[in-house]
Amino acid sequence: MSVEQKIWLSAGACGLGPFRSDLAEEYWRWEEDPSSLIGLGRPVPESLPSRTQGLQHQLAGRNIRFTVYDLADPENPVPAGTATLQPDTYARTAEYILVIAPEARGKGLATAATRLTLDFGFHVANLRSVWLKVLAPNKAAVHVYEKAGFQHVGAMRQAGYWRGTVCDELIMDALAQEFTGPSVLPEAH
Secondary structure, X not given: OOHHHHOOEEEOOEEEEEOOHHHHHHHHHHHHOHHHHHHHOOOOOXXXXXXXXXXXXXXXXXXXXXXXXXXXXXXXXXXXXXXXXXXXXXXXXXXXXXXXXXXXXXXXXXHHHHHHHHHHHHHOOOOOEEEEEEEOOOHHHHHHHHHHOOEEEEEEEEEEEEXXXXXXXXXXXXXXXHOOOOOOOOOOO
């Protein structure tokens, strides 16, 4: 598969491409990393066969899913995470979920992938807003989302667990009308 076929949108060293069945084991590995389980507030790991079976359902579903790529070497894009929009088509909103591979963290990919996903959500999927939930103690994730354009809108008190301790779950959102910066989407011909 050529780089052009893999990467739909890119900005700097980050790109988004299609969700791929051949990456099921990688997706599972990223999601089941202990730091990912803690960050997602999911205390129970999932088996690879269960994840692989679930992937087939996800590929056929209505959610907007991307593979996040590290484009540090543009000739050799490296899968580095997943970004998902779970749309409510009636309200034109979507929940955002991001998973970055443990080895790809700290490179700015999370912020870039989030901005690219918002760009797609607002300019292609015609969403009015995108929202997310993040555990309050997950300061790194909160910073990523703030930097990408999300704002705090509330909290669900004692709704999550962080390293075995009850914590709040923050609600953040981004509005299409407030999305700043140029779109990286190509102009229609």
